[in-house]
Amino acid sequence: MSWVTVVWSMIAAACLTLAALHFPVWLRNHDARASLAFSIAAACTAAIAYFELRMLQSQTTAEFAANLKWVQVPMDLLLLALAAFAYHHLDAGWRRVAIVAIGLRLISLILDFTTGVNLNYLELTDLVKIPLLGESVSVGRGVPNPWMAIGQVSVVLLCVFFAHASWMAWRRGRRAAAVVVGGSFILFILAGVGQAMLAHWGLVPPAPSALSLFALGVVAVMGYSLSAELLRAKQLVAELSEREREADLAAEAASLGIWTRDIVGDRLMASRKLRDLFGFDVAQPVTIEQMVQRVHVDDREKFRERLSQAARRRGEYQGEFRLVLPDGQLRWITAIGRVDFDAKGKPVRSRGACIDITSSKRAEQEMLRLRQDLAHVGRVSVMGQISSALAHEINQPLGAILRNAEAAALFMQHESPDLHEISAILEDIRKDDQRASAVIDRIRALLRHEEVAMTTLNVREVLGDVATLLRPDATARHVALEFGIPADLPGVHGDQVQIQQVLLNLILNGMDSLEGVRDRPRSVVVTARRDGPVSVEISVSDSGCGIDDAHFDRIFDPFFTTKVKGIGMGLSISRGLIQAHGGRLWAENTAIGATFRFTLPIAS
Amino acid sequence: MAESTVHVVDDDESFLIAMARFLRASGLRTRTYSSAREFLAEQRGDEPGCVILDLRMPDVGGLDLQSALSQTGCPLPVLFLTGHADTTSTVRAMRGGAEDFLEKTAAKEVLVEAVKRALVRDQQQREERSHRDELLARFAAISAREREVLGHVLRGRLNKQIAGDLGIHERTVKVHRKSIMTKLSVRSVAALAQLSQEAGLPVHF
Numbered sequence: 001m002s003w004v005t006v007v008w009s010m011i012a013a014a015c016l017t018l019a020a021l022h023f024p025v026w027l028r029n030h031d032a033r034a035s036l037a038f039s040i041a042a043a044c045t046a047a048i049a050y051f052e053l054r055m056l057q058s059q060t061t062a063e064f065a066a067n068l069k070w071v072q073v074p075m076d077l078l079l080l081a082l083a084a085f086a087y088h089h090l091d092a093g094w095r096r097v098a099i100v101a102i103g104l105r106l107i108s109l110i111l112d113f114t115t116g117v118n119l120n121y122l123e124l125t126d127l128v129k130i131p132l133l134g135e136s137v138s139v140g141r142g143v144p145n146p147w148m149a150i151g152q153v154s155v156v157l158l159c160v161f162f163a164h165a166s167w168m169a170w171r172r173g174r175r176a177a178a179v180v181v182g183g184s185f186i187l188f189i190l191a192g193v194g195q196a197m198l199a200h201w202g203l204v205p206p207a208p209s210a211l212s213l214f215a216l217g218v219v220a221v222m223g224y225s226l227s228a229e230l231l232r233a234k235q236l237v238a239e240l241s242e243r244e245r246e247a248d249l250a251a252e253a254a255s256l257g258i259w260t261r262d263i264v265g266d267r268l269m270a271s272r273k274l275r276d277l278f279g280f281d282v283a284q285p286v287t288i289e290q291m292v293q294r295v296h297v298d299d300r301e302k303f304r305e306r307l308s309q310a311a312r313r314r315g316e317y318q319g320e321f322r323l324v325l326p327d328g329q330l331r332w333i334t335a336i337g338r339v340d341f342d343a344k345g346k347p348v349r350s351r352g353a354c355i356d357i358t359s360s361k362r363a364e365q366e367m368l369r370l371r372q373d374l375a376h377v378g379r380v381s382v383m384g385q386i387s388s389a390l391a392h393e394i395n396q397p398l399g400a401i402l403r404n405a406e407a408a409a410l411f412m413q414h415e416s417p418d419l420h421e422i423s424a425i426l427e428d429i430r431k432d433d434q435r436a437s438a439v440i441d442r443i444r445a446l447l448r449h450e451e452v453a454m455t456t457l458n459v460r461e462v463l464g465d466v467a468t469l470l471r472p473d474a475t476a477r478h479v480a481l482e483f484g485i486p487a488d489l490p491g492v493h494g495d496q497v498q499i500q501q502v503l504l505n506l507i508l509n510g511m512d513s514l515e516g517v518r519d520r521p522r523s524v525v526v527t528a529r530r531d532g533p534v535s536v537e538i539s540v541s542d543s544g545c546g547i548d549d550a551h552f553d554r555i556f557d558p559f560f561t562t563k564v565k566g567i568g569m570g571l572s573i574s575r576g577l578i579q580a581h582g583g584r585l586w587a588e589n590t591a592i593g594a595t596f597r598f599t600l601p602i603a604s
Numbered sequence: 605m606a607e608s609t610v611h612v613v614d615d616d617e618s619f620l621i622a623m624a625r626f627l628r629a630s631g632l633r634t635r636t637y638s639s640a641r642e643f644l645a646e647q648r649g650d651e652p653g654c655v656i657l658d659l660r661m662p663d664v665g666g667l668d669l670q671s672a673l674s675q676t677g678c679p680l681p682v683l684f685l686t687g688h689a690d691t692t693s694t695v696r697a698m699r700g701g702a703e704d705f706l707e708k709t710a711a712k713e714v715l716v717e718a719v720k721r722a723l724v725r726d727q728q729q730r731e732e733r734s735h736r737d738e739l740l741a742r743f744a745a746i747s748a749r750e751r752e753v754l755g756h757v758l759r760g761r762l763n764k765q766i767a768g769d770l771g772i773h774e775r776t777v778k779v780h781r782k783s784i785m786t787k788l789s790v791r792s793v794a795a796l797a798q799l800s801q802e803a804g805l806p807v808h809f
């Protein structure tokens with residue numbers, strides 16, 4: 001076997017091997033277009049080597065011309081693959097220039113088969129024998145085909161395309177790839193194609209065709225560049241898994257449960273902590289539906305909605321949800337997550353992180369409960385203060401009922417009882433019974449210990465109930481209790497019982513401050529007015545002795561009292577209640593007595 | 605003698621009616637008033653009876669009415685009723701001379717008992733007052749000189765001593781004594797002494 005055969009065969013074999021190595025890469029990942037371009041380029045080089053070998057060993061002009069004609073096919077495909085490779089691998093270049101170049105190349109391929117004996121020659125006159133590697137090989141000679149110029153324009157355009165793409169890649173910092181790919185491609189074209197062209201136009205002495213040799217160089221450079229990429233990818237994978245471990249560690253340390261859901265493949269990956277949070281086994285496969293099922297029934301819709309909303313529009317979501325674990329345990333989590341979209345805007349992946357907030361939620365609820373307990377205690381103590389007034393009020397109807405019943409019993413002992421009188425008595429008894437139960441209802445409403453019920457309140461009505469409760473006490477203590485509430489006052493947002501408690505407390509304090517006042521009218525005046533666009537101000541003014549300067553800063557402190565029997569919680573609790581409503585409570589000394597004011601938000 | 609009347613003053617209309625019904629059914633003459641002012645306006649003062657007062661009323665309260673009543677010439681016994689008896693007002697009422705202090709829901713026996721007791725007391729006070737008035741009328745007939753002599757008699761001095769003290773004749777003293785005994789219609793000095801005491805005479809010894 002001759003050396004020429006061995007060398008050209010080896011070129012072909014090497015290229016086919018490389019093509020076979022990289023083609024599966026593209027098969028597995030269609031995004032790896034550079035690999036596809038590379039394997040096509042390698043396969044084309046093998047084909048070029050084959051046709052070239054046939055040319056070198058041609059015995060007749062016809063045989064040479066035919067092989068030269070056919071070598072154009074892998075040649076064009078090679079150039080196309082190179083352009084594609086440069087475009088995808090460097091991720092740069094004028095696409096239009098490439099398309100024009102490839103288009104011209106296609107036209108020249110048609111001309112190759114339609115004009116002359118091939119694109120290179122109109123007519124092949126003879127074969128020249130030239131010595132190569134110790135044997136003589138054939139080189140053609142004849143009349144050049146002028147259409148060849150079209151193919152050459154295309155080659156020049158490709159050179160421009162490669163140069164520009166390399167320049168862009170260089171500027172973007174991918175200098176190695178730019179030099180290797182751009183440099184080698186241009187070198188190949190200038191050296192290989194240029195040499196052939198010059199020889200063709202008779203500018204240099206004829207030489208054996210060695211296109212495949214140059215092409216092999218290019219393929220080797222491409223292979224190197226690709227493997228460098230693969231190596232870098234592998235390194236990235238290693239770094240990534242390192243980062244992943246760090247992220248896991250951080251998540252673990254922060255007690256974050258993490259999950260990632262592949263929406264397209266419908267797979268869900270859940271971190272150990274997440275399984276822990278949701279009460280899943282370590283190995284158990286988890287689906288999004290299973291996660292949803294663990295969410296508390298009342299929160300489930302909200303959870304689903306957040307997920308689907310994130311997938312539809314915003315891409316991100318956040319919320320607090322309750323979980324019910326298989327053993328019935330209740331757990332609060334705060335969940336935050338994001339949905340990733342592909343280039344077409346389709347959701348492909350959603351990720352989420354959850355954290356256990358049960359203990360802080362419990363603390364929050366405990367605090368709320370304590371505040372309610374405190375409010376309850378305050379209410380009971382307020383009620384204790386007016387209990388004698390209440391007893392008076394309830395004994396009024398009870399006394400009437402008793403006397404009526406006794407009177408009726410006495411009337412019945414008459415020989416001819418006056419039935420009209422007796423039925424009037426019975427009617428009165430019924431009315432007084434209703435009166436008594438209305439009093440009891442009011443007391444119960446004030447003492448009940450329920451969750452706070454925020455509603456829209458009419459200040460006039462709220463004060464009406466308070467006035468009914470306090471009126472007897474005010475009368476007994478010779479205090480004029482007056483109310484000045486404008487009819488057009490907007491409704492406020494609040495809990496009726498708590499607001500009444502605050503009012504009771506402030507009015508009782510006002511009445512207490514009048515103890516010992518003899519030289520001026522004894523009055524407690526409650527007024528209300530709109531205070532700006534969002535709130536209503538209610539004030540309770542007395543004509544008492546005012547607040548001692550020494551006490552002024554301490555009256556809202558817990559357990560601070562100036563009363564003999566006081567526990568010192570009234571104002572402290574009242575301020576807490578008003579603040580919980582989003583309002584303020586403060587005190588002022590006036591020309592006579594003191595005024596306590598508080599604000600409440602207007603109901604929207 | 606006129607029949608006793610029970611006056612009930614209460615601002616709670618329903619209780620007022622029920623109370624009146626009960627008292628009437630118990631055989632007592634009853635009048636009702638919805639405020640202290642109304643009661644004071646209609647009060648004639650010379651009729652026997654008693655007052656049942658609600659402690660807590662607007663404007664003039666029960667205790668105020670009680671002190672207003674006690675300043676009139678013939679105070680009616682006052683019986684307080686209240687929805688709920690607290691210590692402060694109980695003490696104040698009793699100190700002001702209240703006949704009794706009851707809760708509105710008190711048992712009927714207690715209530716009737718208290719009303720009857722008040723009426724009896726009113727009767728007694730009335731009798732005492734008329735007896736004293738009569739005595740005062742009798743003493744009013746005695747002249748200034750006779751009163752002087754009476755003072756000495758009650759101190760147990762003899763006619764001769766009195767004559768000496770006053771610088772008059774002993775026989776004149778005897779005439780004065782006889783006149784006093786006749787006017788007061790007593791026979792002995794002992795009876796004279798007792799009568800003077802009953803009348804609560806401002807006798808200066």
